[in-house]
Amino acid sequence: MTEFSNRVERVSISGIREVFEAAGEDAINLGLGQPDFPTPEHARSAAVEAIQAGKTDAYTSNKGTESLREAISAKFERDRGLAVDTEDIIATAGGSEALHLVMEAHVDQGDEVIYPDPGFVAYEALTHVAGGEPNPVPLREDLTLDPATVEENITEDTAAFIVNSPGNPTGAVQSEEDMREFARIAEEHDVLCVSDEVYEHIVFDGEHHSPMEFTDSGNVVVVSACSKTYSMTGWRLGWVVGSNERIERMLRVHQYVQACASAPAQYAAEGAIDGPQDVVDEMVATFEERRDLVVDGLTDMGLDVPEPKGAFYVMPKVPDGWVDEVLDRGVVVVPGEAFGDHGEGYARISYATSTEELEEALDVMREATKAVR
Ligand code: PLP
Structure with missing residues (x-):
């Protein structure tokens, strides 16, 4: 059997x-x-041009093309005022692979992962895949995650907590103050904060902030993707950004399970991120x-x-x-x-x-x- x-x-x-x-x-x-809009024309053309020029026939660097990582780095500067080294980025097969890499690189057998409940379905599944123990925590009445709830739930077995703003399935957006608190908690408790920001650009009231803006402890990793922002769910292109040490550990998994993100998708992503917004x-x-x-x-x-x-x-x-x-x-x-x-x-x-x-x-x-x- x-x-x-x-x-x-x-x-x-x-x-x-x-x-x-x-x-x-x-x-x-x-x-x-998934958004019901077409992928922007300039993203599609960037992929077509790269294919016609024969740029997509071979593996790219494991972390992704230098030019895509430059585009992602410039985006961090533009949107968050953060200087991110291109070496501290891995282009992935969507936000999903980015989350998987984070878990595989940080969660050991029996380690706990705290995440919002209700929350995105992959958090529980990927915690199990990594051998960890899920610790889903309830939300406030307005369906945001209370930093105090996260802090109360941290034990010596906690490997990571996940913050997702804007949130799936809730649509809730965490305040700047909450994000500062998540950054403080990651730093003070020396625990990893995984910030899932795949909906970062779809905000109606207030503005999106990342906990990464508020700490230089290296204890925050950011996961994002082209999927929702540019209506590119089918292209499978995301990224993870973190300290060099963390990225190096994630690369150990990525290079064997993925080698590199799909080359045509990388060119489309570069077109999307660098093009008109x-x-x-x-x-x-x-x-x-x-x-x-x-x-x-x-x-x-x-x-x-x-x-x-x-x-x-x-x-x-x-x-x-x-x-x-x-x-x-x-x-x-x-x-x-x-x-x-x-x-x-x-x-x-x-x-x-x-x-x-x-x-x-x-x-x-x-x-x-x-x-x-
Ligand atoms: N994170 C959240 C909160 C999501 O809702 C999704 C997709 O629904 C993902 C990550 C994964 O995104 P991708 O399609 O880029 O893998």
């Missing part, structure tokens, strides 16, 4: 897929975690209009809706049976418990879909809400 590793036996297939599969083909899908502004403005539409609609139904300030998700509190009623009526939303035990009683609605579909879906939700009340 084939024996499987204990680590992989502790990982289950994401509950989100199950919801998609249960819904009919004609369903309106508000379960998706007004496409991002337009996308964010559209998301904001849709956020207002959905939040107003759900509030009018009498639901309690913590207001999302970023990403493209809203997470209302919903009555018992609501998700099933909505699904039965042909609209896919994801039950909150797919994101952790504290997600129970909530649903995640993605508004990365057209206004027409959102309006139709809100009508369905209105009916479903009446049916379960």
Whole structure:
């Protein structure tokens, strides 16, 4: 009989897929975690030009092309005022691989990882893959992560805590003060803070800050990607930034599991990051209009809706049976418990879909809400 590793036996297939599969083909899908816009023209052309010029036929350097890492470094300077050496960056196969590298390089058998609950599904899975022990912690009423909760949960076994702002599945944005606190905690407790910033540019109220801005302890690593900002989920291009020592450990894993990120995707990413950013502004403005539409609609139904300030998700509190009623009526939303035990009683609605579909879906939700009340 084939024996499987204990680590992989502790990982289950994401509950989100199950919801998609249960819904009919004609369903309106508000379960998706990807923007519904095309990849910007200048990113696509950069890839096509690189392919035609034969630049993408060979492996690149393990960390990624120098020019892409220069673009990422310039982006850090532009957005966060941080000087990042190109040697302290690895281009990865999306934010997902970046998170995997962080975990493999820092989490040992039995080490604890603290992360938000509800939170992105990969945090638990990747903690298990690394042999660690998940420690999902509850959120504030507004669905942000309280630094005090993180601090209370740190033990001598804690390897890392994960901060994700703007958040999936919540859309919550951590304040600058919170980010300063996370930086302080990482420094004082000498524990790694993993800042997952894949939604960094999709912010409507306030502004995004990274804990990396507030400490030079080397105890913060930043994970980000082109996926959400540039509507490039299919390209699979992200990055991880950290101290030279940490990057060197992550490279030991990356060079054997990936060799290098896909070369065409690296050129597309460079085009996206170096090119005009007004496409991002337009996308964010559209998301904001849709956020207002959905939040107003759900509030009018009498639901309690913590207001999302970023990403493209809203997470209302919903009555018992609501998700099933909505699904039965042909609209896919994801039950909150797919994101952790504290997600129970909530649903995640993605508004990365057209206004027409959102309006139709809100009508369905209105009916479903009446049916379960
Ligand atoms: N982090 C968060 C919070 C996400 O929501 C996602 C994707 O949904 C990722 C990381 C992974 O992004 P990528 O598609 O770049 O692997």
